[in-house]
Amino acid sequence: MIKLKGVHKVYSMGDVKVHALRGIDMNVKKGDFVSIMGPSGSGKSTMLHIIGVLDRQTKGSVHIKSVDVAMMSDEDRTSFRLKEIGFVFQFYSLLPELTALENIFIPNMLAGMNGKQCRKNAREMMEKLGIGERLSNYPHQLSGGEQQRVSIARALVNKPELLLADEPTASLDSKSAMNVISILRKLNEEIRQTIVLITHEQSLGALADRGIWLKDGAVEREKDF
Amino acid sequence: MRIIPFLAFKDMVRDRKIVLLVIFLLAFSYVNLTFFPAFLNGLSNTFQDEIVDTGTSHIIITPRLESNSPYLNFVSSTRKKIDLIPGVAGxxxxxxxxxxxxxxxxxxxxxxxxxxxxxxxxxxxxxxxxxxxxxxxxxxxxxxxxxxxxxxxxxxxxxxxxxxxxxxxxxxxxxxxxxxxxxxxxxxxxxxxxxxxxxxxxxxxxxxxxxxxxxxxxxxxxxxxxxASSILVRLNNKDDAARYKKLILELGLSNANIQTWSEASTFAEGLNQTFGIVIIVTTIVGIVIVMATVGIVIFINTSRKRRIIGVLKAIGMQKNHLMMVFLFESLLFGLIGTLLGAAIVYSTVYYMNIHPIVLPIGALKPVLLTSTAVNAVAILIASSLVAGYIPSRLASRQEILETIKVVE
Structure with a gap:
């Protein structure tokens, strides 16, 4: 599903070059649930952005579903993200002017699905994630945990093969955080959803099948849980 | 794509106060583009009517300078011929x-x-x-x-x-x-x-x-x-003066200089040209105001939404579609502002035609030409689109990673 080989990422800040990733090798198979952990500045987010086709590596190769994503045009990368990758962001990133239902069906709409089907899919997804009664609520009317569940529903509504979660529990209390990770765990077990989770909390990361620790832009260690 | 009008409408509904502000600004820009010309047209008409009613009528026939005579001859027979032309009132x-x-x-x-x-x-x-x-x-x-x-x-x-x-x-x-x-x-x-x-x-x-x-x-x-020193001819329709001048010329009047009211009155013509220049200048100022207003508002609007723009791109929205959302908003601003402006201008012109302003030069009834009204619609909508284009393009081309890091 994901194959990283010798991936480097160097940011240029004027004359200063910052090595965010230093030769990362990683393989994630379909149905894996992998957590990436490490302290701030270890390169977790940079790695997620490269896997999520949001950024390009400076050196090395990145294959997702056997596609060399670095070789794709910007338009193709956008289409690839729409069809193949679901994102869950730290700050929920819901559109405040849309209801929960509308936020969820945006990816369906982007994929060209008709309105009726969009609503049906979004409703089903909300039921599945236990927020079926919050259809017409706007983001500001939802708790942090509910907003993150809406965000997960939006990430999954196009049935992507890969779900990327970037610190999805960072803004939540411990109960809501556990709830969100449990949902991810359940999705992985029930529909074999491939998940890459970024977190700085070891206890949450340990709920994945495998943990990868980064330090100073390199893989420090890997462990199966 | 359905998502473009969908997101544009939702965005406008959410920012009702800003949207109303922009629409009012655009409506008054429309008023600025149309009412002032209508007012000047009315003023010009008041002058023209005064000149026509007391000086030249619609067509004025005078002796040619070359004839060396201050008078037209055989005036009664000439007038009889002219009075027989259909459309001549007298x-x-x-x-x-x-x-x-x-x-x-x-x-x-x-x-x-x-x-x-x-x-x-x-x-x-x-x-x-x-x-x-x-x-x-x-x-x-x-x-x-x-x-x-x-x-x-x-x-x-x-x-x-x-x-x-x-x-x-x-x-x-x-x-x-x-x-x-x-x-x-x-x-x-x-x-x-x-x-x-x-x-x-x-x-x-x-x-x-x-x-x-x-x-x-x-x-x-x-x-x-x-x-007589002159023969004045009244037509049923003032705007037909040029056509009737030709018809009278065909009568073959000797030693006669035939002029329409606008030709005869250099003052009226000069006034028209002056007002024309004033209208062009105010139109240019109006366009600049429209572009600045819409441009600034859309720029502020897009700046506030950097993170959401980044998220939409991250989840798979093409940048061209994103740009079209903002352009669609600009178009809606332009359309609604124009409609409101047209309603204000037409009702004001209608009211002022029933209750004209009495100026020292006479009663002033504004005249809004259809061409002015239509041109103003085109100018306003085009300006809205142009003004919206640059910030929309900038917003849609922002780097995803820079925008999604913004904490709202």
Whole structure:
């Protein structure tokens, strides 16, 4: 599903070059649930952005579903993200002017699905994630945990093969955080959803099948849980 | 794509206050683009009507300079031919004279127009401009109608007057109806006349500065018969003047110079050109205001949404579609603002045509030309799109990673 080989990422800040990733090798198979952990500045987010086709590596190769994503045009990368990758962001990133239902069906709409089907899919997804009664609520009317569940529903509504979660529990209390990770765990077990989770909390990361620790832009260690 | 209008509508509904502000700004930009020209058109019409009604009528026929004669000949037969043309409301011959008027030790040089009142009533509105006394009748002899500026005012009547043509001009010091004046014409003939009426209008006008007498009197003073200084022609429609000029030219009048009212009055033409330039300048200013307003608002709007723009791109929205969302908003701003502006302008113009503004030059009824209204719609919508394009493009091309890091 994901194959990283010798991936480097160097940011240029004027004359200063910052090595965010230093030769990362990683393989994630379909149905894996992998957590990436490490302290701030270890390169977790940079790695997620490269896997999520949001950024390009400076050196090395990145294959997702056997596609060399670095070789794709910007338009193709956008289409690839729409069809193949679901994102869950730290700050929920819901559109405040849309209801929960509308936020969820945006990816369906982007994929060209008709309105009726969009609503049906979004409703089903909300039921599945236990927020079926919050259809017409706007983001500001939802708790942090509910907003993150809406965000997960939006990430999954196009049935992507890969779900990327970037610190999805960072803004939540411990109960809501556990709830969100449990949902991810359940999705992985029930529909074999491939998940890459970024977190700085070891206890949450340990709920994945495998943990990868980064330090100073390199893989420090890997462990199966 | 359905998502473009969907997101644009939702965004507008959420930012109702800003949207209303922009729409009002655009509506007033529309008013700025249309009402001022309508006002100037009205002003121009007021001037033109005054000139047409008291000076030139719609077409004026005068002797050619080359003819070396100050008069047109065979006036009655010429007028009969003209009156037979369908669409001609009537014609009137005027005889121009000049001289000096004497009254109680004062004197002033004047222009005098002689006419046949019954004929002229179909052609000019001079007979309706009587401020005091009566207008002339066809059979009147030894009687005149005097413009109020010539008649002037008595000193006691002028105390406290600070404005207006009457106050500014002393004239003959206050000639009243029924009093007699002596006129010495340029050919040396001198006669006494009784003032039958005082003519004038609210503002700048020929009737305030002219003496009118009957053609019968003028023919006797000048020793002419069936001759006139000019023939004035009234049409059913003022805008047909150029076409009727050609028809009258086809009559083959000898030694005649035929002009439409706009050709005859360089003042009216000059005024039209001046107003035209003023309208162009205000239109350019209006366009700049529209572009700045819409541009700034969309720029602020997009700046506030950097994170959401990043998220939408991250989850798979193409940047061109994202740009179209903002452009669609600009288009809606332009359309709604234009509709509101048009409603304001049309209702104001309608109201002001029923209740015109009375200006010193006359009653002003704004005239909104369809071309002005349509052009303003096109300008406003095009300006909205252009003004929206740059910030929309900038927003859609922002780097995803820079935008999604923004914490709302």
């Amino acid at each position: 014609s009137s011959s005027h005889i121009g004279l000049s001289g000096t008027v004497f009254f109680e030790g004062k004197q002033t040089g004047v222009g005098i127009t002689a006419l046949t009142p019954s004929d002229d009533s179909h052609v000019t509105a001079i007979g309706e401009k009587i401020l005091k006394g009566d207008y002339l009748s066809d059979g009147d002899t030894g009687e005149i109608v005097m413009g109020e500026l010539i008649a002037g005012r008595k000193i006691e009547d002028r105390i406290g007057q600070t404005g207006g043509f009457g106050a500014a001009t002393e004239g003959l010091g206050g000639v009243d109806v029924g009093q007699k004046v002596v006129i010495r014409f340029s050919n040396g003939v001198e006669s006494e006349f009784r003032v039958k009426g005082i003519s004038g209008s609210q503002g700048f006008s020929l009737v305030s500065q002219t003496i009118y007498m009957t053609a019968m009197d003028a023919e006797e003073i000048l020793g002419i018969d069936d001759q």
